[in-house]
Amino acid sequence: MKKNIKKSDIYLILIIAILAIGAFAFQKIYENKTSVGKAYAVIRINGDIYKKLPLDEDTEVKIELKDGNYNIVKIKDKKAYISEASCPDKICVHEGKISKNHQVITCLPNKVTVTIENTDEKDAADVVAS
Amino acid sequence: MNDYKTKKNALIGMLIALAFIFSYIESLIPFNFGVPGIKLGLANIVVLTALYVLGVKEAFILSIIRIILTGLTFTSLAAMLYSLAGGLLSFLLMMIAKKTDKFSIMGVSVLGGIGHNTGQIIMAILVLNTAGLIYYLPLLIISGLVTGTIIGIIGGMVVERVKNYGLNKE
Numbered sequence A: 001m002k003k004n005i006k007k008s009d010i011y012l013i014l015i016i017a018i019l020a021i022g023a024f025a026f027q028k029i030y031e032n033k034t035s036v037g038k039a040y041a042v043i044r045i046n047g048d049i050y051k052k053l054p055l056d057e058d059t060e061v062k063i064e065l066k067d068g069n070y071n072i073v074k075i076k077d078k079k080a081y082i083s084e085a086s087c088p089d090k091i092c093v094h095e096g097k098i099s100k101n102h103q104v105i106t107c108l109p110n111k112v113t114v115t116i117e118n119t120d121e122k123d124a125a126d127v128v129a130s
Numbered sequence B: 001m002n003d004y005k006t007k008k009n010a011l012i013g014m015l016i017a018l019a020f021i022f023s024y025i026e027s028l029i030p031f032n033f034g035v036p037g038i039k040l041g042l043a044n045i046v047v048l049t050a051l052y053v054l055g056v057k058e059a060f061i062l063s064i065i066r067i068i069l070t071g072l073t074f075t076s077l078a079a080m081l082y083s084l085a086g087g088l089l090s091f092l093l094m095m096i097a098k099k100t101d102k103f104s105i106m107g108v109s110v111l112g113g114i115g116h117n118t119g120q121i122i123m124a125i126l127v128l129n130t131a132g133l134i135y136y137l138p139l140l141i142i143s144g145l146v147t148g149t150i151i152g153i154i155g156g157m158v159v160e161r162v163k164n165y166g167l168n169k170e
Helices: A007-034 A121-129 B002-028 B043-053 B056-073 B077-100 B105-128 B131-162
Strands: A039-045 A048-054 A059-064 A070-076 A079-085 A104-107 A112-118
Touching (some): A007 B105, A007 B131, A039 A059, A039 A070, A048 A059, A079 A104, A079 A112, A112 B131, B002 B043, B002 B056, B043 B077, B043 B105, B077 B105, B105 B131
Antiparallel strands (some): A039 A048, A039 A112, A059 A070, A070 A079, A104 A112
């Protein structure tokens, strides 16, 4: 009868939970702290920059891929999101809106990512700190 | 001995079919958390069971065949690449965790869930050549922890019931 949960299971779960939740919390704090300066939504296809859109201008970009697939990236109220996509799972559409530094939306099937990148990250962070 | 082998092969075949069906069921469930890579991992119940009831080699074969079959049918070849990365890392961690004999099936399953999600995101970083995807890691680990725990509880119940299926080598 080895079905009983062992002590080490509980330790394992607790340690991983603490580390992961800690990392997640740190991430959120870091995001907020570095979301200063001018923000861009950077669209990448296969890792290469396709377009860099300023987050303070409402726009709509249709990314058309060679194989006929597409993603529509919209920027509205300083938030970026994918409103429509040709991929089967639509995870990218469900990912919702992003606006903070380093946040990312990914469409794995189309190999498209949208990342928020703030310029002058360091300088701006220093200004906040001082 | 031969009888044992035949029985075992039949069981592996059945378990592959079962894991395959679980993958299909999972593809039907709209389990969409808006984060790429988050999955319930129903098929891992079968892999876990095989790991405990049959052995490392058999569970490994089952896991790989299931991923290939699923990639060829319900998902896509591209998705298969992520599943393979996730499946391999997950299996490696589960195998090591089980070998240490420090954890019950619950701990093994938790490591499997985390390994799966981590393997997938590593593959995504390589395929998309975008290091920024590491952003998802904390969330993916939390999700792997939760799903791994659930699958571990179910897997433990299954193993309790099938372990005396007349397949013990002794």
